[in-house]
Amino acid sequence: MGVLSEELRDQIRAQFPNYPNKRAVVLPALHLVQDAQRHVSIEAVREIAELLELHPSEVHDTMSFYQFFKDEKHKLGKHRVWVCRSISCMLRGGEELLQHMCEKLHVHPGQTSADGKVTMEFAECLGACDGAPCILVDDEAHMNITPEKADELLKSL
Amino acid sequence: MSTFEPTLLARISKTDSQLLETYRRDGGYEGFKKALGMAPVDVINLVKDSGLRGRGGAGFPTGLKWTFLPKDHPGPIYLAINGDESEPATFNNRILMEQDPHQVLEGIAISCYAIKSKKAYIYLRYEYGRSYRALKKAIEECYAAGLFGKNIHGTGFDLDVVLHRGAAAYICGEETGLIESLEGKRAWPRIKPPFPAIEGLFRKPTIVNNIETMACVKQILDRGADWFKSMGVPPDPSNPRDAGSYGPKLYCISGHVNKPGCVELPMGITARQLIDEHGGGVWKGRKAKAVVPGGISMGFLSASELDTPLDFNGPGKVGCLGLGTAAITVIDDHTSMVDVLFNCARFFAHESCGQCTPCREGTAWMHKILARIRMGEGQSRDLDLLTEVASSMGIIPGTTICGLSDGAAWPIKNAIKKFRSEFEEYIQTGRKTVKPSDALMEVH
Numbered sequence: 272m273g274v275l276s277e278e279l280r281d282q283i284r285a286q287f288p289n290y291p292n293k294r295a296v297v298l299p300a301l302h303l304v305q306d307a308q309r310h311v312s313i314e315a316v317r318e319i320a321e322l323l324e325l326h327p328s329e330v331h332d333t334m335s336f337y338q339f340f341k342d343e344k345h346k347l348g349k350h351r352v353w354v355c356r357s358i359s360c361m362l363r364g365g366e367e368l369l370q371h372m373c374e375k376l377h378v379h380p381g382q383t384s385a386d387g388k389v390t391m392e393f394a395e396c397l398g399a400c401d402g403a404p405c406i407l408v409d410d411e412a413h414m415n416i417t418p419e420k421a422d423e424l425l426k427s428l
Numbered sequence: 429m430s431t432f433e434p435t436l437l438a439r440i441s442k443t444d445s446q447l448l449e450t451y452r453r454d455g456g457y458e459g460f461k462k463a464l465g466m467a468p469v470d471v472i473n474l475v476k477d478s479g480l481r482g483r484g485g486a487g488f489p490t491g492l493k494w495t496f497l498p499k500d501h502p503g504p505i506y507l508a509i510n511g512d513e514s515e516p517a518t519f520n521n522r523i524l525m526e527q528d529p530h531q532v533l534e535g536i537a538i539s540c541y542a543i544k545s546k547k548a549y550i551y552l553r554y555e556y557g558r559s560y561r562a563l564k565k566a567i568e569e570c571y572a573a574g575l576f577g578k579n580i581h582g583t584g585f586d587l588d589v590v591l592h593r594g595a596a597a598y599i600c601g602e603e604t605g606l607i608e609s610l611e612g613k614r615a616w617p618r619i620k621p622p623f624p625a626i627e628g629l630f631r632k633p634t635i636v637n638n639i640e641t642m643a644c645v646k647q648i649l650d651r652g653a654d655w656f657k658s659m660g661v662p663p664d665p666s667n668p669r670d671a672g673s674y675g676p677k678l679y680c681i682s683g684h685v686n687k688p689g690c691v692e693l694p695m696g697i698t699a700r701q702l703i704d705e706h707g708g709g710v711w712k713g714r715k716a717k718a719v720v721p722g723g724i725s726m727g728f729l730s731a732s733e734l735d736t737p738l739d740f741n742g743p744g745k746v747g748c749l750g751l752g753t754a755a756i757t758v759i760d761d762h763t764s765m766v767d768v769l770f771n772c773a774r775f776f777a778h779e780s781c782g783q784c785t786p787c788r789e790g791t792a793w794m795h796k797i798l799a800r801i802r803m804g805e806g807q808s809r810d811l812d813l814l815t816e817v818a819s820s821m822g823i824i825p826g827t828t829i830c831g832l833s834d835g836a837a838w839p840i841k842n843a844i845k846k847f848r849s850e851f852e853e854y855i856q857t858g859r860k861t862v863k864p865s866d867a868l869m870e871v872h
């Protein structure tokens with residue numbers, strides 16, 4: 272028994288019929304593991320590789336391309352909060368919002384609050400520019416965010 | 429114009445617009461049924477006749493693309509739907525997927541039938557969690573209702589639709605980057621040819637189409653090619669390469685306007701009309717200094733170019749790269765173009781996949797030079813240096829694999845050409861607009 276539970280392994284295996292080969296399951300597998308464990312450890316990479324009949328370096332290569340996936344040194348907190356810094360949000364205060372939220376949590380982007388609840392990040396356009404400035408909490412967009420609304424949101428997490 | 433009725437967005441504000449039940453009540457999946465009664469080649473011809481051009485940015489004629497598939501291929505043939513929508517300022521695909529997922533799925537089903545594909549993958553950017561859940565549920569409803577699966581409606585046609593989530597990388601929107609990513613690899617775009625229609629996903633013939641393109645296909649099946657062609661702009665006789673800009677289009681409006689949003693209008697509306705008639709005007713009673721015509725990759729319209737029609741042909745006439753995603757961002761006259769351009773350059777430096785040296789190095793240098801200018805340390809030769817770097821990268825000069833680099837270079841060349849005096853003055857007066865928040869984002 273490794274770091275991947277039998278349940279996780281089953282969830283990964285359940286993806287196999289969707290694709291003509293197992294390599295295509297790398298991204299779905301990384302998502303499943305990161306969702307459950309808040310990071311993808313090197314041991315998890317090895318176990319995913321074994322399940323998908325790949326070399327661990329192939330899984331690691333894909334994982335490292337997407338900065339979205341985090342290794343043991345950058346474990347995510349309970350929630351991931353991304354603040355958009357791209358053009359439409361920047362024009363309406365997105366960068367100031369990022370600064371406000373980082374100060375509030377005493378973190379830099381990429382870091383997790385001391386209570387382990389929130390990992391703060393900046394993001395490129397979240398595709399919710401009609402509600403700029405906007406943020407993403409995990410994968411839910413929140414639009415037209417003022418510093419006050421941001422404080423409330425952080426409190427509710 | 430006052431008679432224009434939205435079709436693509438007709439259902440989005442209805443109650444329970446996402447449900448199969450309400451979709452069917454509005455005549456949903458009748459177009460698919462109709463297609464199933466036609467020969468696949470006739471469906472392709474119908475889409476060809478409509479003049480539909482892809483909505484993902486490149487504007488390639490959809491029906492024509494479909495004919496590039498090898499004839500009588502034993503299969504599998506794949507349809508890969510591009511739901512990566514990551515071009516800054518663009519959000520129309522999101523609205524379709526979140527509010528009317530069945531319209532998108534019906535377009536996919538029709539397209540698969542036309543190109544003889546039994547399997548569609550929807551590559552969805554991770555950030556669209558609401559779209560993911562809406563599509564997931566809608567797909568489940570389709571399987572349960574026998575609209576997807578084996579032997580649909582007793583016709584012998586099989587169809588599987590798989591939702592695949594990305595991992596927050598802009599390059600996955602480039603069609604061959606998308607394919608590589610779907611195959612479980614880093615999203616490094618492929619050298620073309622071979623084009624995906626010949627050798628695409630899993631090395632099989634593949635059509636890549638955008639979400640909005642799919643919604644248009646559905647409407648064309650319902651309403652016919654003539655209906656689609658009754659809207660928009662015919663080909664420009666002075667441009668032999670222009671295939672016309674037909675049909676309705678989802679325009680996104682964001683930035684310094686009173687009412688940001690997504691509106692459906694016939695192709696060819698101008699930026700000024702979008703701002704004044706649909707975006708509630710420039711905010712705070714100010715004036716527009718510049719407008720991004722279709723995502724930041726396309727460059728800028730200056731204040732004197734706001735009457736440019738936003739069809740496939742218009743933005744190119746005033747030096748922009750093209751229509752792109754038809755998403756406008758309005759920049760008011762209190763904003764520094766140096767800050768705007770820095771923001772664009774930072775985006776591309778962050779999102780270059782790093783495979784081609786001119787793009788990897790060029791985007792990094794353009795970002796650095798603009799950062800230096802914003803620190804008040806710019807020199808007048810920096811502007812020529814920026815233009816030089818920008819001119820050396822891209823498919824257009826022929827030094828890179830994909831169009832990200834052209835999109836990175838264009839706003840730089842455009843801004844320095846159209847707003848040169850503002851940049852010069854900024855540098856000469858030693859202005860400085862760097863913000864404390866910049867330090868927080870230095871690492872990337």
Ligand SMILES: Cc1cc2nc3c(=O)[nH]c(=O)nc-3n(C[C@H](O)[C@H](O)[C@H](O)COP(=O)(O)O)c2cc1C
Pocket residue numbers: 481482483484485486487488490510511512513514515598599600601602603604636637638639641830831832835
């Ligand atoms: C860097 C880059 C990013 C792109 N991003 C997207 C995207 O997010 N969505 C999209 O549909 N097309 C995107 N495209 C265009 C696709 O490569 C492709 O042309 C399109 O998906 C084809 O669909 P269509 O013919 O229906 O427009 C991008 C192109 C480039 C060069």
Ligand code: SF4
Pocket residue numbers: 599616617779780781782783784785787788828829830831832833
């Ligand atoms: S042009 Fe840039 S983004 Fe495109 S393949 Fe080359 S390095 Fe990657």
Ligand code: FES
Pocket residue numbers: 355356357358359360361395396397398399400403405516517518
């Ligand atoms: S620019 Fe922030 S969501 Fe698009």
